[in-house]
Amino acid sequence: MLSMADIRSHVFKIQRYSLHDGPGIRTTLFFQGCPLACAWCHNPESQAMGLGASARETVPAIEALVETLVREIEKDLIFYDDSNGGVTFSGGEPLSCPELLFPLLDACRERQIHTCLDTSGFAPFKILKPAATKADLVLFDIKILAPLDHQAATGKPVGLVLENLKQLSRLGVDLKLRFPLVPTMTDTRENITGIIEFLTRETLYRDIHILPFHNTGAGKYERLNMKNKATHIRPPTKEQVEAVRQRFEASGFKTKIGG
Numbered sequence: 001m002l003s004m005a006d007i008r009s010h011v012f013k014i015q016r017y018s019l020h021d022g023p024g025i026r027t028t029l030f031f032q033g034c035p036l037a038c039a040w041c042h043n044p045e046s047q048a049m050g051l052g053a054s055a056r057e058t059v060p061a062i063e064a065l066v067e068t069l070v071r072e073i074e075k076d077l078i079f080y081d082d083s084n085g086g087v088t089f090s091g092g093e094p095l096s097c098p099e100l101l102f103p104l105l106d107a108c109r110e111r112q113i114h115t116c117l118d119t120s121g122f123a124p125f126k127i128l129k130p131a132a133t134k135a136d137l138v139l140f141d142i143k144i145l146a147p148l149d150h151q152a153a154t155g156k157p158v159g160l161v162l163e164n165l166k167q168l169s170r171l172g173v174d175l176k177l178r179f180p181l182v183p184t185m186t187d188t189r190e191n192i193t194g195i196i197e198f199l200t201r202e203t204l205y206r207d208i209h210i211l212p213f214h215n216t217g218a219g220k221y222e223r224l225n226m227k228n229k230a231t232h233i234r235p236p237t238k239e240q241v242e243a244v245r246q247r248f249e250a251s252g253f254k255t256k257i258g259g
């Protein structure tokens, strides 16, 4: 029998009736653990890797965890059917726990439940590829192109993310991009130009969701005693969001504000 601690150490939140994590009404499972530490992260509680590894270590424990989570997912079947929705695996970074993600994707496919993989793209391609091909849709972050700036803002290099995106495009994986619009960090002219040029040159992807920064996560940093590196950042104005939207649209991208 799994304890709540076992579940929470792998999936820290289950959000029902979500309208921003893919098509239709969705149930979003937030995986615990992320290899990045983005300065603007509004889920800092998701960054630490899962503590209770017990359920990862034995097959029966992981099976019990999958069973429990599938039961939770199935509670919302009626909403998926009515809205063409489904389940989104988000985080944290769902690819940081493939031993749980893969069987969940398989279980949803068996039940004909639509799945989205919401990822930072920072994972070995040998994990990303099977996950992306098992999922019906991938939501993939593109943040900062310049290597030094990406490293400074997220704590990790950008090369792996860009290479993964190119590979997914070659495979023809169904994918929508997500761009966190963070004033002074991601919204510079050079960064947006660089992203547009990279995507146009290296990928087939032209569908981008612009996610304006908000500081609703600020209180969490205090409670968790974590350093908040975004205290100086203000949410973008409507005009700033619109200017960024127009830049992508002028280059042939289809945009959406929000998830």
Ligand code: SF4
Binding pocket: 034, 035, 036, 037, 038, 040, 041, 042, 043, 044, 046, 047, 091, 092, 093, 120
């Ligand atoms: S990738 Fe997402 S969950 Fe991970 S640190 Fe960045 S914003 Fe937070």
